[in-house]
Amino acid sequence: MKPRHFLSSLDWSSEELADLAVTALNYKAQGRGRLHEAPDLAGQVLGLLFFNPSVRTRVSCESAMARLGGSATALAAGTDTWRFEERDGVVMDGNTQEHVRELAPVLSGLCDAVGIRKAEMMSGGGSSEAAGASWEELSSDSFLNAFARHSEVPVINLESNAFHPCQGLADMATLRELLGEPRGEKYVLTWAWHPKALPVATPHSQLLAAADSGMRITLLRPEGYSLAPEVVEQARERAESAGGCLEESSDQEDAISGARIICAKSWGRLDAYGQPPERTRPADELRQDWIVNAEKMALTNAARFMHCLPIRRNVIATDEVLDSPSCAVALQATNRLWSAAAVLGRLLG
Ligand code: CP
Numbered sequence: 001m002k003p004r005h006f007l008s009s010l011d012w013s014s015e016e017l018a019d020l021a022v023t024a025l026n027y028k029a030q031g032r033g034r035l036h037e038a039p040d041l042a043g044q045v046l047g048l049l050f051f052n053p054s055v056r057t058r059v060s061c062e063s064a065m066a067r068l069g070g071s072a073t074a075l076a077a078g079t080d081t082w083r084f085e086e087r088d089g090v091v092m093d094g095n096t097q098e099h100v101r102e103l104a105p106v107l108s109g110l111c112d113a114v115g116i117r118k119a120e121m122m123s124g125g126g127s128s129e130a131a132g133a134s135w136e137e138l139s140s141d142s143f144l145n146a147f148a149r150h151s152e153v154p155v156i157n158l159e160s161n162a163f164h165p166c167q168g169l170a171d172m173a174t175l176r177e178l179l180g181e182p183r184g185e186k187y188v189l190t191w192a193w194h195p196k197a198l199p200v201a202t203p204h205s206q207l208l209a210a211a212d213s214g215m216r217i218t219l220l221r222p223e224g225y226s227l228a229p230e231v232v233e234q235a236r237e238r239a240e241s242a243g244g245c246l247e248e249s250s251d252q253e254d255a256i257s258g259a260r261i262i263c264a265k266s267w268g269r270l271d272a273y274g275q276p277p278e279r280t281r282p283a284d285e286l287r288q289d290w291i292v293n294a295e296k297m298a299l300t301n302a303a304r305f306m307h308c309l310p311i312r313r314n315v316i317a318t319d320e321v322l323d324s325p326s327c328a329v330a331l332q333a334t335n336r337l338w339s340a341a342a343v344l345g346r347l348l349g
Contacts, residue, residue, distance in 0.1 A: 005148050005155045006343050007141075008163040009205060010234060014212040014242045020161055020346060021172040024338035026066075027345075028173075035341060039349020046344065047111035048074035048158070049081070051118040055160045056309060057166060060336035061115055064344050067337075070112070077118070086146040100143065104150035112297040112348055114151060117158035118143050122161030122197040122268045123277045135200075135273040136151035138162075139228065154347040159201055164229070167308050168340040174332045175213050175261065178304050183214035183243045185260040186301070190252070191221035192316040197268025197280035204231045206263055207246075209237040218255040221248070222286055224269055245247050249260030252289070256299045264292045264316050292317040297326060304328045317321040 009017055027035055046065045048058060058074055065072040075081050084103055085096035093098065107114050110217040120138055141160040157165055175182040187210045190202060204227055210217045217239055219232065226232065226248060236246040249255045256262065272280035291314075297303060305317065305327045313319055321327060 001152045001344055003152065004347060005151075005157075006165055006347065007144065007148060007155065007157045007160075009165045009212065010163075013049045013173055014214075014238055015168060017172060017212045017327045020164045020169055020339065021176050023189065023342040023345070024169070024173040024335065025177055027341050028335070028338040034069065034277060038068055038341065039345040041065065041068040041112075041344065041348050044070040044112040044348055045110070046070065046072040047107050047114045048072055049077050049114065049116045049118075049192050050074060050158070051077040051335075052159070054117060054158070056333050056336045057117060060166075061156075061158070061344075063337050064340035068341055068344060070344075070348070073111070084143065086143040088176060100146045101150055104147045105152060108152035110116045111153060113154040113156060114147070115156040115158045116144055116147060116160075119161050119199055120273075121157050122199065122272045122280045123275060132274045135228070137272045138273060156347070161199060162201055162204060162231075164202045164205045164308075165204055166336065166340060166343065168209040169343065170310075170332060170335040171206050171209040171263070171306065172213055173335045174306065174328060175210065175215070177331065177335070179260060182210075185215050186218070186258055187213075187215040187261045187263065188218045188220050188255050188259045189263050189265065190255070190292065191225050191290060192264045192266045192292060193282050193287040194266035194312065194315060195281060196277070197272045197282060198266050200227055200267045200270065203265045203267050206237065206265060206308070207231065208234045210261075210263075211239035211244065211246060212242055212246040214239065215261075216244050217246040218259075219246065220250070220252060220255040222250055222290065225267070226270075227267070228270060245292050252296065253299060256296050259300045259303045261306060262292060262297065262300060262303045265308065266316060291315065292321050294318065294320045294324070297321055297324070302326070306332050309333050
């Protein structure tokens with residue numbers, strides 16, 4: 001039987017994800033150390049393959065496995081490993097030494113689940129193979145999906161080009177922790193200026209997290225900075241099925257007024273993928289207006305401020321916001337641990 005993977009929240013129902021978020025908060029309530037009221041993963045090993053840097057994702061996965069009684073082993077792809085190929089039928093006389101058709105079954109034999117982070121920056125240079133590739137080419141997440149097809153164990157997406165479902169699930173748990181019942185509450189995912197064009201995977205999963213939570217969502221961004229239309233449409237459908245709604249706006253004052261959650265994130269234009277850095281950098285004239293500051297937070301209904309981290313202070317949000325009691329970024333980041341434990345317990349328990 002094919003294993004169940006955690007590649008995108010779109011492969012899981014809103015109800016299943018809400019159940020995982022509740023499980024995550026139940027694990028959190030058990031406190032530090034070994035989780036006893038959880039599946040026992042003693043003897044099970046999680047393999048982690050990182051093509052890009054990480055703090056929260058790597059540590060939360062390793063910590064979650066330890067607390068469930070198992071263990072994790074992490075490899076920096078291309079540094080600790082051979083260079084991998086995912087294309088079928090290719091003559092491997094270039095830079096790559098190992099095909100995913102061998103790699104996936106081998107890691108399936110050595111590990112009980114595999115987590116993979118592989119994402120490109122818009123101008124190339126993420127996992128370094130795809131400079132010049134368009135969003136249409138990258139959004140298929142070819143390595144991750146090829147690995148999952150050939151894997152005999154569950155595969156967890158630790159951030160790809162299209163999605164970051166572990167961040168999304170941690171956000172769902174955080175929304176529930178901050179608001180009790182998030183359904184019907186006003187949530188704003190606001191674009192923020194950043195000196196580089198950042199990928200869209202995280203805001204995609206954050207949008208879906210608010211949608212699966214049944215919130216009244218505003219996707220707030222300058223003209224030309226929407227997310228992938230197919231993801232926005234699926235988020236809209238999921239929000240409506242879960243009792244919420246989704247609108248897009250570039251009117252900051254109107255969108256932020258009365259919000260209970262301000263979640264900030266920067267991302268590049270979809271047509272920036274594959275372009276040189278000087279063509280993809282967000283316009284400087286957006287810098288002044290598209291930062292979360294105390295004046296904007298004052299328009300909200302005592303909103304809590306969220307961001308996935310890492311965050312550039314006084315670029316995405318001011319010190320005043322990040323050092324205020326409304327700031328929930330540390331809580332959100334620690335919920336990565338409990339949501340990773342919920343996913344691992346569900347896939348391996
Ligand atoms: N938010 C997040 O995924 O953090 P890292 O990139 O540090 O893992």
